[in-house]
Amino acid sequence: MIPQKIQALFDFIDFLDKNKGTYIDKYIPLCDELSNLNNQRNLLKPNENYKDKHPYDNIQKEIKEKIEIIIENIYEPITSKLKELGIGSGDDVDSSIWNNNISEISNFKRNFSDNDTQVVFHYKEKYLSFRTETNSDFLCLSMVFSNLDEIMKELFEYFKDTEKNEFESFETKTIEVGVISELAKQIKENKRKNVKYSIPSENLLGKVEKSKLTTTSKIKKEFNVYNIVDSIKVGDISNNSGQIILGKENETEVNRNDDIAKKSFRWQKRDTIITTIIGIITLVITYLSMNN
Numbered sequence: 688m689i690p691q692k693i694q695a696l697f698d699f700i701d702f703l704d705k706n707k708g709t710y711i712d713k714y715i716p717l718c719d720e721l722s723n724l725n726n727q728r729n730l731l732k733p734n735e736n737y738k739d740k741h742p743y744d745n746i747q748k749e750i751k752e753k754i755e756i757i758i759e760n761i762y763e764p765i766t767s768k769l770k771e772l773g774i775g776s777g778d779d780v781d782s783s784i785w786n787n788n789i790s791e792i793s794n795f796k797r798n799f800s801d802n803d804t805q806v807v808f809h810y811k812e813k814y815l816s817f818r819t820e821t822n823s824d825f826l827c828l829s830m831v832f833s834n835l836d837e838i839m840k841e842l843f844e845y846f847k848d849t850e851k852n853e854f855e856s857f858e859t860k861t862i863e864v865g866v867i868s869e870l871a872k873q874i875k876e877n878k879r880k881n882v883k884y885s886i887p888s889e890n891l892l893g894k895v896e897k898s899k900l901t902t903t904s905k906i907k908k909e910f911n912v913y914n915i916v917d918s919i920k921v922g923d924i925s926n927n928s929g930q931i932i933l934g935k936e937n938e939t940e941v942n943r944n945d946d947i948a949k950k951s952f953r954w955q956k957r958d959t960i961i962t963t964i965i966g967i968i969t970l971v972i973t974y975l976s977m978n979n
Contacts, residue, residue: 689803692791695772696842697810702768703817710821714761717753718826724750754826761825769831781830784838792842804846811843811853818857861885 689697724746733743769775769784776783799807824832840854847853863885864870870886 762827781834784834807846
C-alpha cells in the first residue's frame with residue numbers, strides 16, 4: 688500500500704498533469720513575453736536620457752501587469768497545493784520539501800509491494816512528461832522545481848530499469864568556473880539557461896587552515912550563494928536563472944527574502960548579481976582575516 692506522504696507526492700503530480708495543457712498554451716507564452724519585455728527594457732537608459740524615460744515606464748507597467756497574472760495563476764496555486772498536501776511547509780515552501788519527505792521515501796524503498804511498483808512507474812512517467820514538456824520555471828518557481836526534482840529523483844531513480852539519467856533533459860546543470868571573471872562571462876553566455884555555477888573555494892580564498900574554518904558556525908570551507916538570480920521583483924528581470932555555488936561538496940543553505948511570498952518579484956541584472964557575489968566573498972575574507 689502506498690504510504691500517505693508518497694501518495695501526497697503523487698497527488699501533486701496529478702495536479703501538475705491536470706494543468707499542464709493550460710500552462711503550455713497560456714502561461715509559458717506569457718513568460719516568453721515577459722522575457723522579451725525585459726530585453727527591450729535592458730536597452731533603455733532612463734537615468735541617462737529623457738527619451739528613454741517614458742518607454743521604460745510603459746514597459747515597467749506592462750511587466751507588472753503580466754507578473755501579477757503569473758503570480759495569481761502559477762505561483763500561488765502551486766505553492767498552496769504543496770502546503771495543502773504537506774509536501775512543503777512554512778513561508779519558504781521550497782526549502783522544506785526535502786526534509787518533509789526524505790524519511791518517508793527512505794522507508795518506502797525498504798517496504799514496497801509489486802503493486803506499489805506499478806503505481807510508482809505510472810507517476811514517474813507523469814512527472815517526467817510534465818517537466819520535459821513544460822521545461823519552464825515560470826520565472827518564479829525555479830527553486831521550487833529544483834527541490835521537487837531533487838526529492839522526486841530520490842524516489843524515482845530507485846525504481847528504474849535503465850542506467851540513463853531520466854531527469855537529465857530538465858535538471859539544473861553545473862558549470863565549474865575558476866575565477867570571478869570567468870563567472871561573469873559564463874553568466875552572459877548562458878542567459879535564461881537552467882544552470883548553476885561552481886567556484887572552488889581555494890580559488891577565492893587561497894589556502895586556509897581547516898581548523899580556522901571549522902571554528903566558525905556560519906562559514907564553512909565551501910560556501911553557497913543560492914538563488915541569487917531567482918529572487919525577483921518588479922524592477923529588473925534577470926537574464927539568467929540558477930545557482931552560484933562557491934566550493935565543492937558544500938552544504939546548501941538557502942537565504943531568501945520573502946519577496947515572492949509577498950507577491951513581488953526581484954529580477955536582478957547581471958551587474959547586480961556579480962556585485963553581490965563579490966560583496967559576499969569580501970565579507971568572508973574579512974571575517975577569516977579577523978580570526979587569524
